[in-house]
Amino acid sequence: MSYNLNVIVEKDEEGYYAYCPELEGCQTQGDTLDETMVNIKEAIDLYLETLSEEEKKEIIRNEIYITNYEVKVA
Secondary structure (H helix, E strand, O other): OOOOOOOEEEEEOOEEEEEOOOOOOOEEEEOOHHHHHHHHHHHHHHHHHOOOHHHHHHHHHOOOOOOOOOOOOO
16 A cells, blocks of 8 residues: 655755654654655654554545745845
8 A cells, every 4th residue: 555645854054854744753854855855764664664554544534735935035
């Protein structure tokens, strides 16, 4: 079975931080974007291994809407 989950990646002065909003507490970091993406995929796989099939189905039902909001800074 495959799942479509969202991953949010943020960059700061120390590297990258990633998390999966559907999986509470599922987060990681890395020095590069590639490293961070490998890390979050591993974190998601490990997280999903801890869930029952019923819990996985419940996660799939959650709807998350993502949008961008442009802010002009003076």
